[in-house]
Every structure is written in structure tokens, then in C-alpha cells.
Amino acid sequence: MSARQWGRDLGLGFRFAFTGGREGWTRVLLTAVGVGLGVALLLLTTAIPNALAVRHDREAARADYTYGPHRPKAENTLVIADTDTAFRGRTVRGRLVEPEGPKAPVAPGLSAYPAPGEMVVSPALKELLGSGEGKLLRERLPYRITGTIGESGLVGSQELAYYAGAKNLAPKINGYQTARISTFGSPNKPPANRTDPVLILLVLLVFVVLLMPVGVFIATAVRFGGERRDRRLAALRLVGSDSRMTRRIAAGEALAGSLVGLLFGTLFFLLGRRFAGSVEVVGMSVFPDYLDPSPALAALVALAVPAAAVLVTLFALRGVVIEPLGVMRTARPARRRLWWRLLLPLGGLALLAPMINKGRSDGEFNQYLVTGGVLLLLVGVTTLLPWAVEAVVARLHLGAVAWQLAVRRLQLSSGSAARMVNGIAVAVAGAIALQMLFAGVEGDYTKDTGKDLSRAQMQINLSHGTPFRTAADRFTTTKGVRKAVSLGSTSLGNKDWPDADSTVLMVAGTCASLREVARLPSCREGDAFLSTGGDQDDDAAIAKLTRPGRVLHIDTADGTGRGPDVRWTVPAGLKPARAITSPNGMRNSAVLVTRPAVPDRVNRVLDGAVYVMLDPRVPEVTEYIRNTAAQVDPFAEAIEWSATEQSKKFTSIRTGLYAGAICVLALIGASLLVTQLEQLRERRKLLSSLMAFGTRRRTLGLSVLWQTALPVALGLLLAAAVGLTLGTVLLKMVGAPLGVDWPSVLTMTGAGAGVVLVVTLLSLPPLLRLMRPEGLRTE
Template identity: 75%
Template sequence: MKVRQWARDLAMGARFAFTGGREGWVRVLLTAVGVGLGVALLLLTTAIPNALAVRHDRDQARADYTYDSLGKKGANTLIIADADSTYRGEDVRGRLVEPEGPRAPIAPGLTKYPAPGEMIVSPALGKLLGSADGKLLRQRLPYRVVGTIAEPGLVGSQELSYYAGATNLAQRINGWQTARIAKFGPGHPTSANQLDPVLILLIMVVFVVLLMPVAVFIAAAVRFGGERRDRRLAALRLVGSDSRMTRRIAAGEALAGSLVGLVFGTVFFLLGRQLAGSVEILGTSFFPSYLNPSPVLAALVAVTVPAAAVLVTLFAMRRVVIEPLGVVRTAKTARRRLWWRLLLPLGGLGLLVPMIGQGRSNGDFNEYQVIGGVVLLLIGVTALLPWVVEAVVARLGSGGVAWQLAVRRLQLSSGTAARMVNGVAVAVAGAIALQMLLAGIQGAYTKQTGKDVTRAQMQVNLSRGVDFLPVGAKFSATKGVRKATSLGNIELGDRDWKRGPNATALLTVGTCDSLREVARLTSCHDGDVFMARGGDGDSDVAKLVRPGRTLHLETADGRGPGPDVRWTVPGALKPAHAIAGPNETRNSGVLMTPAAVPERISRELQGSVFVTLDESVPDGQEYVRNTSAAVDPLADTMVWSATEQSRQLTSIRTGLFVGAACVLALIGASLLVSQLEQLRERKKLLSALVAFGTRRRTLSLSVLWQTAIPIALGLLLAMTVGLTLGAVLLKMVGTTVGVDWPGVLAMTGIGAAVVLAVTLLSLPPLVRLMRPEGLRTE
């Protein structure tokens, strides 16, 4: 019987929502838009795991590193070389291909391979090469575009990728950059790259922090138009409905708005899904087909949102007394109780504190405790903020007219003001905690590279056998290059490398100026040979490098052991003292000037060029990469940095920023809808004030104060909760607690900026509402 009565009352409320005239439709529309924005982001979140899985599968399907390069040419073999590059911070995936037979494996996304001098490009790369921004990149890729890589061969819609035809790649096979393969895909099953407990904790916190503001905004959206709705419901008491029935009818109205919101959310998601194919955020892009929500999670959203709308409405109306002659809301109500609001954050701390000191050495953190604790702390913000706003505005004193209008409005409806900024406060509190956690743990995932970036900023590793001396001159003449140091290296051993040497020493070849970068020389002329001491490998050098002794060069490559190339140590060796080179390594060994190098040795040298840039020249790195591609298409060009960070942490950070961008967009859009709904509720009041002579400037300023006071209190509360949560999380991972104040203030400033922007956008509608026509009624 009760179920039937509930269904009848909810259905009646839904009918009122759609048959209540213009007011009812406007309320349903505002609720649907607010709920729809939240639902769209929830659907996007449920689609992200599938999108990441598809990206991974696509990347694995086109993998061309088998780590067991085939030795013999066949009808089903392909030689493929890695020619990756970077252009203005964007990765460019490049492959040089040479099919060796009619059954050579075809890369995903291709139907055939390009001929030598031709290339097949991704849509994004084709667009870039055809634009003015791609001028420098076109110089680096001197191939004719003859086709486009299809979607199965790409991991994202904005990926820059190409396959170029080449010749004579067989002699470049080395096992790490160039290989002969008979299939695409991972060569060997690889174990999952297991994340450590700290990074798993970080991921859990990221998901909770990103989803909590969404839930808060959905809860706020279903309460749009509450005051007018309650006045309409008072009429139902005149025709005999009791208070419980009235609340159920109100819940039915909210249910109708949430159901329409599900439809809106699906439409917004489909539009956003299509838009995702044309944007890239922090180097990550997707094809629309990747963003397919999990059916189970999508069904969960479809059930949870309407249920939450009903529960939130019933909960909100517990303090409202609807009588036949009106709504008892404006009378002085009992002060909000604090004790139960404090239980929520205290309960969250109670779940998190037992894990303090666990670190990464005591197993995984209990995921239920982590999620429950973080959720309770963030919900505590939404529970405490109405109490804080009520307590503060009740004590605010007199001021100007605009101030008095704002304060009086807040005193009458502090809960409404708090609801509008709840989502911002939750988002800021979570962001501050994440900022502290990231700042605290990034040191453990960041290591020094040992590179002296004051001596060189780029390094170009040339293929074996490329004459690096004239190449060095070309780099020196490149625009944006201040200095280029060319050095060639190879290992020397005491016997044939097929049997494995007992002792080794490094042979370095370069001009006198280049050799002075790695050793202190008393005097140097072309043709000199030096023995450098005082660095790593001193003992082996002392054993090996003796006049008249025959040493063996390490000539092995990816095709197997190389020929046994020998070199006899000359009698006249000049002494030298090893110093730290451009890459900060100090190696003892043999130093040779070009005139002293036999041709059989020069063919085996691995050349490197260390480049010092003129930072005042724009695109200096791109000019260096262009020179590198011109002298050796398979050169490995690297930009030096003093530190490098774990790829896992970098990936998590990227995902956080992408999610934060989406949440910020939701916050702004939802706040704007909420602000417009508040102004619509007060349309007659504003018109009446203007009709009595109140200046529009005063009313506009009062609206700004009504927004500024709650947001200031909300941000202060968010900082308090965020700092507390951040400190607990740092203690949990065993890291010293420290506050990244610039980051905290930045997060707080972003939240304030969003609210300020929304308030300014709502001023034009406010001006339109402040017209005498607003007093007209029917």
C-alpha cells in the first residue's frame, strides 16, 4: 500500500512539474541543465577506464620492438627503424620502413607501405605540415605525403605520427632502434607495471577529489526553484493533502527534473564525446569511439541520480513547514546544530589516522578506508559551510545600502548561499590536499640526471659509422647554436669480444678543442694520442694501455658479433688528466685526435654531439633537430634536464590535470546556472526595489557581496580541511609534512576566480531583471 501511495504521489509531483505553466517548465529546465552537466561528467568518468584501455591496446597492437630481431631476410620480413622526434613540445612518432618481401607485416592503420621518399601521416600531422606552424617540421621530414594513417594505427585523434619509406636499413640493424620483424605487437608477454602503494593511494584520492564536486553540484541542482515550489505546494494543503504527501509530491517534481537531466546529460556527453576527437589536453587525446561508458557504471549513474534527487529533496524539506496559508520559512528558525556536522570530518580522520606511517613498505593502503575517509572529510565541508555562513552573517554589522541588502539576504537564506559555493569549496579542499601530497612525494619519484645543463642543453647520438667530425661543423653552423662539441667513442678490450674481454677501456676521438672538454691536456696537435688517468676505470686503463699492446674494438651490434678489429697502442702516448665531460662522467682511457685514427676504427665509432644553445634564438631546439635529421635520420636527439621524474607519477599528474580541467568547466557552468536560478527567484523583489528608487549599481554591488561573503568563508573552510587532509595523507605515506603555500594559494585563487567570473557573467541578466516590467503578474 505504501509503495503504491509513494508511486502515486511521485507521479503527481512529476505531472505538476510539466503542467505547472511557464514557471514549472523553467524550473525543470534549470534543474535538468544542472543535473545534466553533472551526469555528463559522471558518464565521461565511467568512460575513461575504457578509453585508456583502448589506447593501451592500440599502442600494443602496433608495437614493433620484439627484442629478438630476426637474423635472415624473408618474404614475410620488414625492417623498421625508430625515427621519433619532438616538435615544439609535441611528440612526433616516426618510423622508417623497408619491406623485404610481399608478405611483410602491415602496420595497423595502413593498407600498404610508402615507397622510398614518401610517407603516410596521421590526420593531425598532415594538418600541421600544411599550416604555417609546421614550416620547420616540413624541413625535417623531406618526404612526399601519399596517404593517411587510419584510426586503428593511432592512439589519439591529435597524435603526430608517420611512416616513411627508406632503403638500406639492413645495415642499420642494432637491436634497439632498427630491427627486422615478421609481425607487429609485443614480442614477449610483459608483466603489468605494478604501481607502488603510494601511487595507488594518489590515484584513489584523485578520483574521489574529482568526483565529489560533481555529486555536490547534482545535489544542489535538484533544489533549484525551491522557494517558489514550496509556495505552490501550500495550495495542496488547502485541498486536503498532509505534510508527508506534500513532501513526496515535491520529491516527484525533483525526480522529474532529474530524469530530464539524465536525458540532457546523455546529450551533453555525446556532444562532449564528439568534441573530444578534436581537442588535446596535456598531450593526451582520444577518438570519440574510445569514450564508451561501462554499461554497469552507466546504469549505476542512471539509478543513483534520480534516487539522490528524491532523497535530497526529502532531506531539504525537513526544516520547512508547509501550511494551507503559506510556507513557514521566513520565521526565525532554530540555529543549525554543530555537533553532528563535526562528526563527519572526525569520522574521516578516524578512518585515515590508523594508516599513518604505513608508507610504501607495509603493503597497499586499505582502499575502503582511504575512500571513506576522504569522502567524509570532503562531505564535512558541505555540512560545516552552512553553519559557518549562518554564524558569521548573523554577526555582521551595518554598512552601506548594498552591504545591508546583501547581509540581510544572507541572514534570511544562508543555506541557499552556502549551497551555491559548496561545490567550489569541496573542489578547492580536495585540490589543496592533492597539491600537498604531490609536492610531498614528487621528490621520491624525481632523480638527478647528472647532466650539467650549463655546459650543454642537447645531445645528439649518431648512428655507428657516421662521420661525426664534419657533422659537428654542421651543428656549429646551425641557427641558434652557440657551441657544438663532437666526440666519438668505442670500447677497447684485452681480447676478441666474441669471447668476452677481461678488462676494458674507453677510446675517445675528437679534435683538440673537443678533447679538452673531457681531459686536461698540456699541449695538443692533430695526430696526438693521450692516455687519460684520474677517472673511472683507472685500474683497467693501467693494465691495458701499454705501448705495443694489441687491443680489440667492441664492434657487436643487433645483427650479432662484429668483426674482430684490432688496434696496437702506439709508443708515444701523451699524459692527460680526466675531467668531468659534458655529460658529467669522468672516464679514464685513450684519447685520439683525428689524424691518429685508422680508417678501420673510424668506421666503428659511435659519435655524439653536445650542443650549447643560444637561448635568445626562438626554436633553437627545432633547428638542431632539423640538422640532426639531415645528417642522420636515425640520430637520437635528446634535450637535457637536470632532473627527471617517474613516468608513472607524470601520467597520474596528467590525468589529474585533465580531470581538473573538466571539473572546473563543470563548476563554472553549474555555478552560472545556479546564479541565474537565484536571480529568477528574486525577479519581483529586484523590480520592486528599482521601482522604489534603488540604484541599479547598488543592487549589482549587493549581488557581488552576496557571492563574495559565502565564497570567502567557503575558501577559508576549504583551506582548513584541505591542509588537514593533506597533512594526514603525507603522514600516511611517511613523508615530512610541508605546506606548498604558493600551490595552496593558487588553488584557492582559481576557485575564487571561477566564482568571480560567474558573478560577472550573471550581471547582464541581472540588469534585465531589474526592470519595472518584472512586477507584472497574472
């Protein structure tokens, strides 16, 4: 068969799609909407790498590293302090700035720095502070808003950020929170680290699992209106076309719908991109121009979708005999065979088998085998589901009228019912497998912080010079605080500190607060103790270093150069004490001193910290504490404790999965709704006939519900089985212990069922309109 003949037949089908009257236009429109939704998500996927790259570049361009070599004051220097905070689970990026000369570097997104007492904010922060929801945050930021940060200074449209003017910041320079800089941006390219092969596997699986349902939906959309199309094609046989030519013409009709779908998808993507700037998904937001698809990937989508439409149509018609007098599919179809449908998932398992028990120690996983194996397993869901639906409904007979109507319809067209559920079954199967893998390896990327949450739930680190003893009183009177304990600490060493062989920790506080870090025999103001039994097993060196009368030195440089030499003489009669685990999870041997035993010159260089116990019954108690911390010390760092902390890379991959899952679920709902409306449209005359014969609306509505519920239940059961199998194989690949995360399995299954329920409810109004007797009217 020549390419010319192919082109002529496809072109003929293309013209039929647009010249077939209302019926043809309706089918093209439904196909275009279904394909367009999938294309929009594919374009979004191709734009994600660019969005992440732009976010990274913006973050690097505004980097204000507060560590490095000490710089003297000059015309081109800026003193900048990190004053990040959090509000209701969202990070607020804060900076205090003091330019020291006319050539001081200007941060990206700013034209000039605000004066002391003023600030420039991101648009999202300005909106939040101006609303009633931002009242508590407004108390924490006592600056007047004089402008907004430009897009070049933000990593996302919903980022909360501000720059506030300050004065006399130089004394606060410490090399880690406050520093003097002469330029913005990363000074050095970070060294390339070997990426964890398990994390690479997770990223690969996330993309495969999220994109697979999109392909299924596109393949389903190009088959909309297939039964009516086949009846129209019978007329072509009557005027002389052969069966192959008829199939090519049908493929041309599908090609027309897919091309219009590309246009719709581009339009949906552009509308979604404009809307993307106003939303935040799992803590991540972007500006619309971030979502710029890769030209090569966009071209691949533009070529793959029409080609898939033609191939799917030809494949779907392989078992349909279109004759001049009708379509043989109306007869009882042959029973579907199971053996070849099992070959796909078995082939997927065969591809994944060589990587079982490989773990992360034997190098990276073969990406081609992983992709191929997972694809075959998920495609196996789409091939097994039609067989499962046919095998089950063939054995269902007795029941109420609505049940019998639904079962009979499924017996006649089980393939159409299975196609509607294929996408959601694939999505659920992939999600279950991924959740099992995430749960299995989560322990490898999660570590115990050691924090004792029964003694404190927040820690407030104060800057040098802040009276930490009086700060505890301020927190004690804060709403929602049960108890507040303050401690000051520093390190003591020989004169050549920190090059000495040993140092000793000094901890200062009241008798009550010192009992949080050591077991004291007795304590009165003015006492000093030597606490032993710490985790470092350095008691002998500390005892030698703390001989009575010895002069020890405190390092005050903080990495910024040489600071003043602050001395402390070890007093006679240090009382023995036994170290215990402090609220922050550490047990250190140390010198413990009460206030009268600490000279003022030493007291001024102590690092103060306040440990706070919260009343969980008080709403937003953490916000009240952060407000108090900002009032006590603008440079204070309020940290909310947790029992564990997780790898940022692992967390970001999981965040990407959640963001993608939300988009895919939205696509599932929209595509299912379009599919449901298309199937109802094809049954319009049947529904109107049943109404004309006196069938109740309630009976017809229940029959439609059963027609959806039965395939969905079978699809979800099959998805759970395939998902558990794939999850088990993936866990064995990474060497993680086998286990089923049943809450995640039930959550994913329930989410799929919930989407179908919502779609069914939304399809009821059109169903009621189609039940009218006017539906029997024809042209």
C-alpha cells in the same frame, strides 16, 4: 507506508512538474541542465577506463620492437627505423620503413607502405604541416605526403605520426633503433610488476577528489527553485494532503527533473564525445569511439542520480513546516548547530589515522578507509560552510546600501548562498590536499640526470658512419648555437669481447673536445692519452688492458649477430690525463685519441655525439637544431637536456589529475552559472520592486556581487583549512616530510575565485534584464 502509496505520491509530483505551467517547466529545465552537466561528467568518468584500455591496445598492436634475435632477410621481413622527434613540446612518432618482400607485415592503419621519398601521416600531422605553424617541422620531413594513417594505427586523434619510405636500411640495423621484424605487436606479455602503493593511493585520491564536486553539484541542482516549490506545496495541504505526502510529492518533482537531467546528461556526453576528437588535453587525445562508458557503471549512474534526487529533497524538507496557509521557513530559522557538523571531518580523520606513518614499506593502503576518510572530510566542507556563512553574516550590519542589501539577503537565506559555493569549496579543498601530496612525494619519483646544463643543453646522437667531426661544424653555424662539441666513442676489449673481464672506453675527438672529458697536460693532433680517475674505480684493469702494442677488438654486432672484427693496436707513449665530469654527467677512465691516431676502419664504427650550447634568446632554437640534425643524419636522435627526470607512472597520474581538473573546473563554471541564474530568477520580483522604488542599477549589481563574494571568500578559507589538514594527514600516511606547497595552495584558491568571478560577470546581462519594472507583472 506501502510502496504503492510511495509510487502514487511520487507519480503525482512527477505530473505536477510538467503540468505546473511555465513556472514548473522552468524549474524542471534548470534542474535538468544542472543535473545533466554532472551526469555528463560522470559518464565521461565511466568511459575513461575503456579509453585508456583502447589506447593501450592500439599502442601494443603497432609495437615494432627493434630489439631481439637477429633475423635474416626474407619475403616476410620489414626493416624499420625509429626516427621519433619533437616539435614545440609535442612528440612526433616517426618510422622509416623498407619492406623486403611481398609478405612483409603492414603496420596497423596502413594499406601499403609509401615508396622511398614519400610518407603517410596522421590527420593531425597533415593539418600541422599544411599550416604556417608547421613550417619548421616541414623542413625536417623532406617527404611527399601520399596518404593518411587510419584510426587503427593511432592512439589519439591529435597524435603526430608518420611512416616514410626508405631504401638501403639494412646496413643501419643496430638492434635498438633499426631492426628487421616479421610482425607487429608485443611478442611477449610483460611480467606483472608490484605496483607502488603510493601510486595506487594517488590514483584513488584523484578519482575521489574529482568526482566529489560532481556529486555536490547534482545535489545542489535538484534543489533549484526550492522556495517557490514549497509555496506551491502549501496549496496541497489546503486540499487535504498531510505533511509526509507533501514531501513525497516534492520528491516526485525532483525525480522528474533528475530523469530529464539524465537525458540531458546523455545528450551533453554524446555532444562532448563528438567534440573530444578535436581537442588535446595536457598532451592526451582520444577518438570519439574510445569514450564508451562501461554498461555496469552507466547503469549505476542512471539509478544513483534519481535516487539521490529523492533522498536530497526529503532531507532538505526535514526542517520545513509546510502548512495550508504558508511555509514556516519564512520565519527566522533556528541557529545551525556546530557539534554534529564537526563529527564528519573528525570521523574522516579517525578513518585515516590507522594508516599514518605506514609509508610504502608496509603494503598497500586500505582503499575503503582511504575513500571513506577523504569523503567524510570533503563532505565536512559542505556541512561546515552553511554554519560558517550564517555565523559571519549575522555579525555584519553597517555599510553602504549595496552592502546592506547583500548582507540582509544572506542573513535571510544563508543556506542557498552556501549551496552555491559548496561545490567549488570541495573542489579546492581536494585539489590543495592532492597538490600537497604530489609535492611531498615528487622527490621519490624524480632523480637528478647529472647533466651539466651550463656546458650544453642538447645532445645529438649520430648513427654509425656519420662523420661526427664535420657534424659539429654544421651545428656551429646553426641559428641560436653558441658552441658545439663532437666526440666519438666505442668500447675496446679482448678478442672474446664482451665476455672479457674488462673493457675500456675509447673517446675520439679534437684536442678542444677531449678537454671536455679530461684534464690534458698538452695536446696536439696525433696524440693519445690514458685518462684515469673515473667513477668506476677500474684504473688498474684498464692499465693492464692498454699495454703498448696490445691488439684490442671493437664489438660491432650491436646485438644483431656477429659483426666484422675491427682491431686497434694500443700505441706506445700514451700520455697520462685525469678524467673530469663530461657534459653528460659521467666521469670515465678512457683511452683518448685525436684524429690522426684513429684508423679509418675504427673511425667508421664510432658512436658520434654532438653537445650543443644554446642561445636562449633565440626563439625556437631547439627546432633549428633538430632540423640540422635531420639534415646531417636522418637517424640522429636530438635530446633536450633537463636537470631532472620523473617517473613516467607518476607523471601520467599527474597528467590525469590536470585533465580531470580542467573538466571539473568547466563543470564548476557551468553549474555555478546555472545556479546563479536560478537564484536571480527567484529574486525577479524583489529586484523589480527595488528598481521601481528608485534603487540604482549599480547598487543592485554591487549587492549581487557582494552576495556572491562573501560566501565564496568564506568557502575558500574553509576549503584551504580542510585541504591543508587533509594534505598533512596524507603526507604523514606516506611518510613524506611535512610541508605546505604555498604556490599550489594559492593557485588552487585563485582558480576557484577566478571561476566565480567569470560566472558573476556572465550573470550581469541577465541581472540587468531582471531589473526592469515589467518583472512586477504576474499571472
